[in-house]
Every structure is written in C-alpha cells, then in structure tokens.
Amino acid sequence: MSPVSQDADRRLVGAIRMSGYLAGWLLLFTVGMAAFYAPGLPDCEDYATADPDDVPENCHTHPIAAKLLFFHVPAAFGAYAAFLLLAFASYRYLARPDRAWDAAAGAAAEVGVLFSLSTLVSGSLWGHLEWGEQFGYWNNDDPKLLLTLIMFLVYVGYLILRAQVDDPRKRARASAVYGILGVATVPLSYAAQRIWRADSVHPILFEGRDPASGFVTPGWGGTFAVASFAFLALAAFLVTTRLRLILQRLEREEDRA
Amino acid sequence: MTYLTLLRKDLRVEARGRDALSASVTVAFLVALVGNVAFSELATAPVRVAAVLWTAIVFGAQVGLARSFVLERDQGTLEGLLASPASGAAVFWAKMSANLVVLHLVAVVALGAAALFFALPLDAAVVTLVPLLVLATTGIALVTTLAAALAAHGRNWILLVPVLALPALFPVVAVAVPGSADILDGAPFTAVFGHLRVLLAYDLVMGAAAWVLVPYLIEP
Numbered sequence: 001m002s003p004v005s006q007d008a009d010r011r012l013v014g015a016i017r018m019s020g021y022l023a024g025w026l027l028l029f030t031v032g033m034a035a036f037y038a039p040g041l042p043d044c045e046d047y048a049t050a051d052p053d054d055v056p057e058n059c060h061t062h063p064i065a066a067k068l069l070f071f072h073v074p075a076a077f078g079a080y081a082a083f084l085l086l087a088f089a090s091y092r093y094l095a096r097p098d099r100a101w102d103a104a105a106g107a108a109a110e111v112g113v114l115f116s117l118s119t120l121v122s123g124s125l126w127g128h129l130e131w132g133e134q135f136g137y138w139n140n141d142d143p144k145l146l147l148t149l150i151m152f153l154v155y156v157g158y159l160i161l162r163a164q165v166d167d168p169r170k171r172a173r174a175s176a177v178y179g180i181l182g183v184a185t186v187p188l189s190y191a192a193q194r195i196w197r198a199d200s201v202h203p204i205l206f207e208g209r210d211p212a213s214g215f216v217t218p219g220w221g222g223t224f225a226v227a228s229f230a231f232l233a234l235a236a237f238l239v240t241t242r243l244r245l246i247l248q249r250l251e252r253e254e255d256r257a
Numbered sequence: 258m259t260y261l262t263l264l265r266k267d268l269r270v271e272a273r274g275r276d277a278l279s280a281s282v283t284v285a286f287l288v289a290l291v292g293n294v295a296f297s298e299l300a301t302a303p304v305r306v307a308a309v310l311w312t313a314i315v316f317g318a319q320v321g322l323a324r325s326f327v328l329e330r331d332q333g334t335l336e337g338l339l340a341s342p343a344s345g346a347a348v349f350w351a352k353m354s355a356n357l358v359v360l361h362l363v364a365v366v367a368l369g370a371a372a373l374f375f376a377l378p379l380d381a382a383v384v385t386l387v388p389l390l391v392l393a394t395t396g397i398a399l400v401t402t403l404a405a406a407l408a409a410h411g412r413n414w415i416l417l418v419p420v421l422a423l424p425a426l427f428p429v430v431a432v433a434v435p436g437s438a439d440i441l442d443g444a445p446f447t448a449v450f451g452h453l454r455v456l457l458a459y460d461l462v463m464g465a466a467a468w469v470l471v472p473y474l475i476e477p
Contacts, residue, residue, distance in 0.1 A: 146427070146431070150424050150427050150428075153423075153424035154424045157420045160417065161411065161417060161420075161421060164408075164411035164412050164413060164414075164417050165411050167410065170410040171410070173473060173476075174474060177407065177470045177471075177473055177474045178421070180466075180470060181403075181425075181470065
C-alpha cells in the first residue's frame with residue numbers, strides 16, 4: 001500500500017504548481033514594488049543640522065536597509081505559517097497515525113527553520129546598520145529577538161530529534177508530541193512587542209489605534225501585503241514540494257521491501 | 258496507587274546507586290567553580306552569583322536527569338512496566354517526581370557552592386529564596402524529564418536531551434536569575450512576586466501540556 005493514493009498525489013501536484021506559480025509572480029511583484037512603488041524613507045543625515053521638531057519621525061540612518069521590511073517580516077510570517085502547519089499535522093498524526101501527516105510535519109519543519117533563520121539574519125544585519133555599535137549584531141534586550149531565537153532553536157531541536165530516532169513509528173510519535181509543545185513559541189514570538197510593549201524595537205504593524213505605529217509612508221502597506229502573500233506562497237510551494245519528495249521516497253522504500 | 262509504587266521504585270533505585278544525584282551534584286559544583294574562576298575579579302555582584310547558581314542547576318539537570326528513561330529502555334524494563342497495569346503516564350510522573358527530589362538536592366548543593374565560592378552570607382535572607390528556588394527547579398525538572406522521555410528513542414540521547422531542553426528553559430533562567438539576584442541584593446520577598454507568578458504560570462502550562470501529551474509519548 002502506498003503512503004498516499006494516486007488521487008491525493010494528483011492534488012498535491014496541483015498544489016505545487018499553483019503555489020509555485022503564485023510565489024514566482026508575487027515575488028517578482030514584490031521586488032518591483034519595493035524598488036519603484038514604495039518610496040524611499042527620509043535620511044536622518046539630511047536633517048543633521050535641522051531643528052529637532054522638523055526631523056520626520058520615520059527617518060532612518062540607512063533608508064535603503066529599511067526596505068528589508070519586505071523580506072524580514074514576510075519571511076517570519078512564512079515561518080509562523082509553517083510551524084502552525086507542523087502543529088496541525090502533529091495533532092492529526094496523534095489523533096490517527098498516518099505517515100502522510102508525519103511527512104507533512106517534517107517538511108514544514110525544514111521550511112520553517114529556513115524562513116526563521118532568514119528573519120534572524122536579516123534582522124540582525126538591519127539592526128546593525130540602523131543602530132551600529134549600540135546594537136552590535138545581537139541584542140537580547142529586545143524580547144522579540146530572544147523569543148524568535150528560542151522558536152528557531154526549538155525547531156532546530158525538532159529536526160535533530162527526527163534525525164536521531166530510527167524507528168519510524170517512534171520518530172513520528174515523539175516528534176508529534178514535541179511539535180505540539182513547540183508551537184507555543186509561535187504566538188509568543190509574534191506578539192512579543194505587544195506583550196512587552198516598551199521594551200521592543202519592533203513596531204506594532206497591525207493596530208489602527210496608535211498613529212505612530214504601522215506604515216507612515218504611502219505605498220509601503222501595499223508592498224508589504226504583496227510581499228507577505230509572496231512569502232506565504234513560497235513557503236507553501238517549498239512544503240508541498242518537499243512533502244511529495246518524502247512521500248515518493250517512502251513509496252520507493254516500500255516497493256523495495 | 259501504581260504511581261506511588263513506581264515512585265518508590267524510582268527513589269529506591271536512585272538511593273541505591275545515586276547515579277543521577279552524584280553526576281548532577283558534581284556538574285553543578287563544577288559549573289559554580291568555573292563561574293567563580295571566570296568572574297574572579299568581580300566577586301559577589303548578586304546578578305553574577307544568581308547567573309552562576311542557575312547555570313549550575315540547569316546543567317546539573319541535563320547531566321543527571323538525561324538517563325531517566327534510557328535506563329529502563331536498555332534493561333528492557335520499560336516494556337515490562339507497560340505490560341503491567343501501570344500506564345505510561347504513571348511511569349512518566351513517577352520519574353518526574355523522583356527527578357524533582359534529586360534536582361532539589363542539586364539546587365541546595367549549588368546554592369551551597371555559590372555561597373562558598375562567592376562568599377555569600379547564608380543567613381536568614383536566604384530563606385526568602387526558597388519559593389523561587391522551588392518553582393524554578395520544578396520547571397527545570399519537568400522540562401528536562403520531558404526531554405529525556407522524548408530523547409529516549411534516539412541514538413545519541415545524551416546529546417539530544419540538552420538540545421531539546423535548553424531552548425525551553427530560557428524563560429526559567431531569564432526570570433529566575435533577576436529574581437534571585439534581587440533577593441541576594443537584599444530585596445524583600447514581596448519584590449519578586451512578579452517573578453514567582455511567571456514561574457508558577459510556566460510550571461502550570463508545561464505541566465498541563467505534559468499531562469495531555471505524555472500518554473501519547475510513552476505507550477506499549
């Protein structure tokens with residue numbers, strides 16, 4: 001008996017094609033919009049001699065680096081989505097053991113780790129550019145940094161756990177339990193600057209009440225939305241592609257046995 | 258009932274061999290010593306003493322509690338236990354409770370070592386440290402036992418336990434260190450209520466999650 005039916009495989013191929021197509025176009029749009037549609041932010045150096053009241057609130061030391069927003073945050077969204085999928089797949093596996101859900105959890109973990117690493121690295125570079133020595137390359141004073149790092153390490157641990165257990169049934173069960181426990185880090189990482197309000201360098205993007213938060217510059221909201229969907233589509237494309245490869249390998253192993 | 262029987266068994270095994278206790282205590286003591294050497298010039302700044310204290314307890318736990326389930330696996334006794342009327346959950350919670358006893362002893366030794374190396378006055382003020390010590394040590398024992406249960410099926414389980422446990426233990430360290438630093442600095446008990454609340458919430462959430470998930474983890 002193969003891990004999935006031919007019908008399910010056809011649907012999986014459909015999902016790969018669809019998400020790949022979407023991801024490709026949306027990423028192209030993201031690059032184009034980030035370059036030409038989202039206007040550059042004011043450079044703080046231009047206001048070095050100006051009256052402090054005249055310095056715009058959204059001025060940056062490195063305005064070009066601020067466009068990392070269209071990579072840094074959408075990559076985090078992709079990681080969150082992958083880890084939520086991982087927890088859902090783990091739950092489904094514990095409810096009724098099915099190797100396809102275990103394989104989906106494994107595929108989601110790999111993609112989530114890749115995306116969260118992208119977020120950590122891009123954020124680290126961005127912070128260093130914007131705040132220089134004051135920030136260094138890493139600053140644990142910001143709860144969001146620490147919680148996102150914990151999330152990343154938790155899922156690196158998940159991948160190591162999977163690699164370490166040989167028996168497929170035991171591996172699936174242990175990693176499903178761990179996958180459900182680990183998902184607690186996702187809301188904590190997402191909401192860190194909301195929970196510990198004063199302590200974070202991260203703005204609160206989705207909250208209408210505070211005029212200082214969110215996108216103070218026109219064109220940025222739209223670009224950010226497209227970038228977010230682009231990275232979600234990319235995550236979906238990578239997860240489904242990886243899932244199909246894992247399922248095919250399982251099938252080959254069974255044919256040989 | 259089976260839980261109490263199993264707990265008695267685990268405690269008796271530990272009392273006869275003292276494998277977990279001696280390993281944990283030794284490592285905790287050595288970490289405190291390393292901390293003393295590393296911070297030699299800075300002596301007794303409370304936050305440094307607190308950092309060394311909790312690093313010692315956390316690493317002591319990694320060494321001592323890691324083999325909780327591997328021991329049963331290698332002797333083939335886990336299958337025996339699960340074939341008996343004992344449930345997997347009872348096996349887990351008995352081990353967790355035995356580890357709790359061991360780790361509290363480790364915490365006492367670590368506190369003693371910190372007092373020794375950092376010339377910490379072990380007077381009545383240390384009593385106010387007890388609630389924080391108990392809550393944080395419980396969290397560390399719970400998470401490390403859970404990691405040991407997860408790692409038991411792995412090839413390099415000794416490597417796997419800290420990889421799984423340490424990321425989950427960051428919050429405990431992040432709260433316990435400033436909390437105990439405040440107390441060592443002479444702050445009154447009421448000053449660390451916030452820290453105690455976070456630690457209690459951590460223990461309860463982790464405990465509830467373990468309560469739900471452990472039956473899936475340890476089964477025949």
